[in-house]
Amino acid sequence: MSTTWQSDVGRLRRAVVKRPRDAFGGPESVEAQWEGLGYLASPDPSLAVEEFDAFSRLLEGLGVELLFLPQVEDVGMDSIYARDAALVTDAGVILCRMGKSARGGEPSAQALAYSRWGIPVLGSIGGEGRLEGGDVVWLDENTLAVGQGYRTNAEGISRLTALLDPTIEVVTVPLPHFRGPGDVFHLMSMLSPVDRDLALVYSPLMPVPFRDLLLARGYTLVEVPEEEYDTLGCSVLTVAPRVCVMAEGSSETRRRMEAAGVAVHTFSGGEICLKGSGGPTCLARTLERDR
Numbered sequence: 001m002s003t004t005w006q007s008d009v010g011r012l013r014r015a016v017v018k019r020p021r022d023a024f025g026g027p028e029s030v031e032a033q034w035e036g037l038g039y040l041a042s043p044d045p046s047l048a049v050e051e052f053d054a055f056s057r058l059l060e061g062l063g064v065e066l067l068f069l070p071q072v073e074d075v076g077m078d079s080i081y082a083r084d085a086a087l088v089t090d091a092g093v094i095l096c097r098m099g100k101s102a103r104g105g106e107p108s109a110q111a112l113a114y115s116r117w118g119i120p121v122l123g124s125i126g127g128e129g130r131l132e133g134g135d136v137v138w139l140d141e142n143t144l145a146v147g148q149g150y151r152t153n154a155e156g157i158s159r160l161t162a163l164l165d166p167t168i169e170v171v172t173v174p175l176p177h178f179r180g181p182g183d184v185f186h187l188m189s190m191l192s193p194v195d196r197d198l199a200l201v202y203s204p205l206m207p208v209p210f211r212d213l214l215l216a217r218g219y220t221l222v223e224v225p226e227e228e229y230d231t232l233g234c235s236v237l238t239v240a241p242r243v244c245v246m247a248e249g250s251s252e253t254r255r256r257m258e259a260a261g262v263a264v265h266t267f268s269g270g271e272i273c274l275k276g277s278g279g280p281t282c283l284a285r286t287l288e289r290d291r
Contacts, residue, residue, distance in 0.1 A: 002291045005088040006141040006168075008193050010289030011240040014065045016082050016113070017056065017284050020048035020272060022071035023080035033077045034275075037102060038182060041275050043077075048271040052080075055245075055267045055283065062239045062265070067287075069113050074105040080272060081282035083133040084186075085110045087160075088287055092122030094163055099130040099151030100184075110285075119287075123163045131156035134186030134282060135175075139217065140196060141291070142168055145210070147187030149175030173210045184277045190234055192281060194262055195241040200224060200253070202234045222260050228253050232269070235279025237286075239265075245280050247273045 003013060024030050024045050034042045056066055069082060078100070079085075085106035087094050093114055095107040107124065114121055125131045135147035144164070146157050161170045178185050190202040199214060202224045214221065224233040233250030242262045246254065247269030254264050273279050 003288050004141055004291045005090050005288055006138050006144075007289045007291070008138045008286065009195050009238050009241055010291060012059075012062075012064050012238070012286055012289050014067065014287040015059065015284040016067045016069060016110070016287060017052075017059075018069040018080050018082050020045060020052050020080055022069065023075075024048060024077050025071075030077065037076065037078055038184065038277075039077075039275050040277065043271040043275045051268050051270070051272045052283075055269070055272070055280070058245060058265055058267055059239065059284070062243070062245075064239060067113070067117060069110065072105070072109040075109050076102060078103050078276070079106050079109070081134075081276070081278040082110075082285040083282050085133060086114075086285055087131075087133050087136045088285070089122060089164065089168075091165065092120035094122050094160065095124035096131045096133055097125040097129055097156065099132055099153070125156050125159050127155060127159065129153065129156035129159040131160055132186060133285065134188045136160075137187055137191060137193060139171070139193065139214075143171060144168055145171045145173055145187065145191075147173045147175045149185060149187075150181040150183075151186060171210070171213065174207055176205050176207075178205060188235065188281050192234055192236045192238065192244075194222075194236065194238045194244050194257070198222065198242065198260060198262070200234055200236055200257065202229050220260065222253075222256050222262075224250070224253050232273055232277070232279040235273075235281045236264075237280035237284055247279055249274070 132151040135152040228250040231249040233253035236244040236246040
């Protein structure tokens, strides 16, 4: 079967992740960083390692090859959320330019790893452009949805569009103010595709024109209940069509997903997900998938 990098729902073959020990450092490093980065509480480094190891084993058991980012001195705890520093296309990786200034060194650090792995880099977002991977979702192999908000700006979207093959349609999705510029809100905070015609959504924050677009394209929408938005119910990592991984704590969302025919695998994410407000989609920069 042929493969593509322009998908968020095909069977996942390879993904980039970063171990907590390489992102967090030791307890002193965590204590020096967590509050300034907007974490809800200080992660326990030893428990974070246990959770991440279980997450990694789960993905590998589902057939995903993991590439591990190394420890780099000039990046911090947020680098555990590997998706945000890059996006991928069939022509190569596009390095982001982070909207959160404390994460500014992550794209160049990832670029060194891609070079070592022999993965081509197509380009990077420059100028005054801002773009984060959590704001970028492939709706299909020729349609890319990009959230415009506090982490991704209009120039970032313009520079991204210029790097892409002209056959790719870019759909700009205006994001709400919600909890303000200090929040970690991304497009994927309210949308996780789980198949070509099925998506998990949090509709209260979704722009009506974009929600209508999904419905017009034939998507069935599984709604995340309000009480499970903050438990990261909307952040699920699709590892194959209608097969996904989610952090424990969103039981009603899981029930609704299973009722829609989705196989759901869970892991404990109190330290690596909930405290940093980043779910399994954030933890993995997905690469190659079956077409």
